[in-house]
Amino acid sequence: MSPILVGIKRVIDYSVRVRVKPDGSGVVTDGVKMSINPFDEIALEEALRIRERNLANEVIAISIGPAEAAQQLRTALAMGADRALLVQVEQPVEPLTAAQIFLNLVQKYQPQLVILGKQAIDDDNGQTGQMLAALWDRPQATYASKLELDGARARVTREVDAGLDTIEIDLPGVVTTDLRLNEPRYIKLPDIMKAKKKPLDVTSMAELGVAAPAHGIRTLKYDSPAVRSRGVMVKDAAELVAALQQRGIL
């Protein structure tokens, strides 16, 4: 049996209304609640369920982020991950760099599966899993809503635009999670105490031998989106139909 690697990204909580800083240099993060990226929580839950069925020996939670991302890794440990590794970076890394870091860790830990969120709700890129699979030269099963392991293979149902696709992949491989894969468990107080004793190691890109790209994609500025203004209120269905007619829609 081999381990499962899970990505845990520290992001602004999904319930926060994100605002752009007046100088356009980023978004407001002071005093803002931070959480595990929701898709990563689903990834961790899936890995835990596989381990609980004795189909994996260990779940390793990995975060690439600032020192504070240790908080999210502690939460992952409290959920049930066996150990955690923080790859500490000062600046956010591009998905390609994140994939290179994961490739390095895959070679080190030899997992049967890497489960990542289909996207992080901060940069909304949705790339790291596919890029890791490419660099690793292994299968990818993105947008998973069902994952069944069968020895050296996995059968994955994927949420795609047309409906649901099912594919079969040889392991090891990369799976990225969609919303309906599972419902992550709640953490109980004793688990938080237990998590404090679990190993949480910190490393760096330099220690792993991964360099940031010399020719990366640069973010130049942040703008607030154009806002839609409030329209008119009508009082019943007949007025609504009339309003649609007036706009030439009906």
Next chain:
Amino acid sequence: MNKALVIAEHFQGKLNAATAKCLSCAQTLGEVQIDIALLAADGAAAAAEAAALPGVARVLLLERPENNEALAAVWAPQVAALAANNYTHLLGPSTTFGKDLMPRVAALLGVGQISDVMAVESAYRFRRPVYASNAIITVEAPAGRIVVATVRIASFQPAAGGGKAPIERVQVEAVLPTHTRFVSRSAAHADRPDLQTAARVVSGGRALASAENFKLLYQLADALGAAVGASRAAVDAGYAANELQVGQTGKIIAPELYMALGISGAIQHLTGIKDARTIVAVNKDSEAPIFEVADIGLVGDLFQIVPELERLIRARSAS
């Protein structure tokens, strides 16, 4: 002169409308020659549709039996090989097809990828949404390297007008993996207008309260010739199928008319409909955030209003 390659999306012999929108995006790359690449087992019909799009230099048809299903692991090495022919830009749609494939291709080419391009400022400078469209960033890709991007199709109109590009059959040297195999597909609503391209969308939320009640929406959608969508809450509750989900983590759409019925309007949902021409909201809660963005709002009981709307619209089209 830029040289762009657009990856065609197609299904059952028909070109997906996303391709013409990617083409529109490519046409804003300044002075540019645009080819469309179409991978298929049997792609003649879809290639003919692609060749009829305006402003296309060539359609490159890459037929192999292994291309019967769009498996990213199988397609990516072929697309990467095609892209290596001096292309400056490689574009695919920001659909589940494109989002699955393009990052894999970018990694094979050793470059980053730009997701969800909503505007082209220059050949190397783009605007894209982040944080569920609560911020728009301007990004710059390094000059002198291929730009790989997915195109937010709700931001572009399909390229209009006719064309007559030559179709060239091509082959590439690429070893295709066998580690990924297609098993099956279930598509529940193949007979309805496509949510991503429909001019009208009727969408329901948790307030519908059951899958049974969701049928009310289908009847109204039929009267309007509309596609049906749903909020995440409705999909999670099992009232609607996953492929109907509209929002940050579902589909981003830009119909002429979007009717949000019993949808409160979470930020993540609003992200998916920001570019709709007209938003109509019906909700019993007058404080629902959906009313902040709705062009026409109606506070009231869905179960009375929706059948009434259907009746009025049917009466109107009959007269």
